[in-house]
Structures are given as structure tokens and as C-alpha cells.
Amino acid sequence: MKVELNDMKGKTILVTGCAGFIGSHLSEKLLSLGYKVIGVDNFDPFYSIDLKMENMEGFKRNKAFKFYQLDLCQSGSLNLIQEEISLIAHLAGKAGVRPSILDPQSYIDSNISATRNILDFMQKKGIQKLAFASSSSVYGNNPIVPFTEDQNVDNVISPYAFSKKSCEILNHSYHHLYDLDIINMRFFTVFGPRQRPDLAINKFVKLIYNNEPIPMFGDGSTARDYTFVDDTVDGIVKTCEYLFANHSVFNTINLGNSYPIKLSTMIEVIAKNCAVIPIIKQLPMQAGDVEQTYADISKARGLIGYNPKVSFDEGIVRFVKWFTQKNQLVVLHN
Ligand SMILES: NC(=O)c1ccc[n+]([C@@H]2O[C@H](COP(=O)([O-])OP(=O)(O)OC[C@H]3O[C@@H](n4cnc5c(N)ncnc54)[C@H](O)[C@@H]3O)[C@@H](O)[C@H]2O)c1
Numbered sequence: 001m002k003v004e005l006n007d008m009k010g011k012t013i014l015v016t017g018c019a020g021f022i023g024s025h026l027s028e029k030l031l032s033l034g035y036k037v038i039g040v041d042n043f044d045p046f047y048s049i050d051l052k053m054e055n056m057e058g059f060k061r062n063k064a065f066k067f068y069q070l071d072l073c074q075s076g077s078l079n080l081i082q083e084e085i086s087l088i089a090h091l092a093g094k095a096g097v098r099p100s101i102l103d104p105q106s107y108i109d110s111n112i113s114a115t116r117n118i119l120d121f122m123q124k125k126g127i128q129k130l131a132f133a134s135s136s137s138v139y140g141n142n143p144i145v146p147f148t149e150d151q152n153v154d155n156v157i158s159p160y161a162f163s164k165k166s167c168e169i170l171n172h173s174y175h176h177l178y179d180l181d182i183i184n185m186r187f188f189t190v191f192g193p194r195q196r197p198d199l200a201i202n203k204f205v206k207l208i209y210n211n212e213p214i215p216m217f218g219d220g221s222t223a224r225d226y227t228f229v230d231d232t233v234d235g236i237v238k239t240c241e242y243l244f245a246n247h248s249v250f251n252t253i254n255l256g257n258s259y260p261i262k263l264s265t266m267i268e269v270i271a272k273n274c275a276v277i278p279i280i281k282q283l284p285m286q287a288g289d290v291e292q293t294y295a296d297i298s299k300a301r302g303l304i305g306y307n308p309k310v311s312f313d314e315g316i317v318r319f320v321k322w323f324t325q326k327n328q329l330v331v332l333h334n
Helices: 021-032 049-055 097-102 104-125 159-178 200-209 229-245 263-273 298-304 312-326
Strands: 012-016 036-041 065-069 087-090 129-135 181-187 214-217 250-255 280-283
Touching: 012 021, 021 036, 021 087, 021 229, 087 104, 087 229, 097 104, 097 159, 104 129, 104 159, 129 159, 129 229, 159 181, 159 250, 181 229, 200 214, 200 263, 200 312, 214 263, 229 250, 229 298, 250 298, 263 312
Parallel strands: 012 036, 012 087, 036 065, 087 129, 129 181, 181 250, 214 280
Antiparallel strands: none
């Protein structure tokens, strides 16, 4: 069912992780569609707080936006929020596979405990709808591709993936007990302007502009189903619309691109766009990294009308443009 713009007016969506990469794009989009947005973030020091402040620059003064700096790990922290909320888009959390191996407890706190606090808050306040940011990492090294949502995902290979899978299960228990409407959205390596600085594309473009070698973990054959952030955000918005239009919902969907790109190809495309021959430093595969991710998106297409549009090459063009403008660099490519 399509929700008309008029229906959105007056609806307030709580976006957790609003200062992060995806959360800032989502907040901006929801505001542009006429929703009111309550943003929550704790400016987790995983990467620069300045970058997170910058992420909110485009919308933090919007009259339909209100920000709360809260740590969702603290139970009761959400009680400060007095506004009436129609839906929570819960994107806050600790992202990243490799750091989760070094500090698994913080992933249990910021992902699992924080999600439990969100669910308790919903139950107490009578908030019915939750769109939850899960991850393709739950598929682990499942050899059957493309990944479908009905596959067994018990064989995760990192604490990060464990935390996301745990949240999906926790969400189900609250759906069952309190009839909350919940969709777990499994994102697949999201990229685009404002991408987290720890993620490969952002890191590699920076290294190229600094004339430094690009670390290639493994032989370059690992593959990721890179998804441009506008497509992910469109998928989240469609998930919210679906949740508004339906009741007694519990579901899990892949929000990928269904077009895996090898690491070696990714480096080639970036280098072509920066008009350089890359210096590659081959290193061993890193613990916790999966061989490939590849989403079957037919379920999301059918359920919410998800339809990613930006190809990997086009996404890289847009990323490099953003990167060079932000850093006031001379575009190597012309
Ligand atoms: N970027 C991707 O490719 C990708 C892929 C799969 C899943 N995800 C998930 O999507 C969500 C957003 O990812 P992102 O790339 O935008 O990450 P991000 O780190 O840029 O954003 C997450 C935000 O959550 C905030 N946060 C962390 N712990 C918090 C806490 N305890 N209380 C309040 N705020 C807290 C951080 O400060 C940050 O601003 C995350 O849950 C991530 O696990 C991302």
C-alpha cells in the first residue's frame, strides 16, 4: 500500500544513530519527505566526533528536527524523550567486523543491550513500529549465493555478526510478547558520501590521494554486494511506509544491490576514477572477514517495492566527487 505524503505530516520518527553515516542520510531524507525527526546519538568515539557533527550539518537546524545526545546502553536514557513517536528507525550501534574481535563486550553493550533498551522503551511508551538495522554479516561464510532471508544464519564468524543476529532474535521475542511491528533490514556494505572512514572505499580513495599503497587483504577475490547509500535509505523509507500501512508484522529483508564486486575490481574502478595506477600491498585475509556477500533482493522488492538504482561505477563517481570537494582536492580524473 502506498502512503500519501499527507499521511506523513505529523508523524514523528525517532532515528537512532542520526549522526552516523547512514543515519544522517536517513534523517535528511525523512525531513525532506515531511516527517518530523527526533535524532539520538551518543557520538561514539569509534571515529571522529567532528565528522559526526559535520554529518548533521545539513539538517540539525531544521525546525522539524530535534536532537538528543544519549547513550542507548544506559537503561532509562530514552525516558528524557517526551515527544510522541510513531516509529523508531534503530540504526545506532557499533559497526565494523574487525574492531568487534578486539572489543566484543562493547558490541554486546551498544548493539544488544541498546536494542533491548529500545524495545523496552517502545513497550512502555506504546510505540508500535521498529525498523532495525541488521547486517549481511549474519550470513557468515554461507556458500549458497545469493543469500536469501530463509537461509540458516547460525554460523556467524564475528562478534559483530553475532550481535546483529542476536538483535534480530530479540526483536522477534518482543514482537511475539507485545505485538510490536518489526522489520529487520540486512544492509550490504553501504557506500557513498559521508561513508565511515574505516570502510574500504573511503580509506582507499584517501590513500590514493596521499600516494600511499592500498592494503589488499587476500588475493582480491573476496566480493561485496556494495549498495549506494541513497538506495539503502530508499529501502529504509519504504520499510517505514510498509510498517505504517500494516499490522502484526515481523519480517527480515535484504537491502543489498544483488551485484557483488570483487575487491580487485573495486580497487580498479576507484583507481580509474582517480586516474592513477594503484600501488597495491597484498596482505593476508583478516579474521572475521567473510569471503563474499551477495543479496537476493526479491523478497524486499515484493514486500516493500525496494528497487536499488545506482550502479557500483556510478556510486564510485559520486563518492570521488564528494571526497574531492570536501577535501578541496584537485580532481585527478577529468
Ligand atoms: N555501513 C554499512 O555498510 C553497514 C552494513 C550493515 C549494517 N550496518 C548497520 O547500520 C547501522 C548504521 O551504520 P553506519 O555505517 O551509519 O555506522 P556509523 O558508525 O556511522 O553510525 C552509527 C551511529 O550510532 C551511534 N551510536 C553507537 N553506539 C551508540 C549508543 N550506545 N547510543 C547512541 N548512539 C550510538 C554512533 O555514534 C554513530 O553515529 C549500524 O547499526 C551498522 O551496524 C551498516
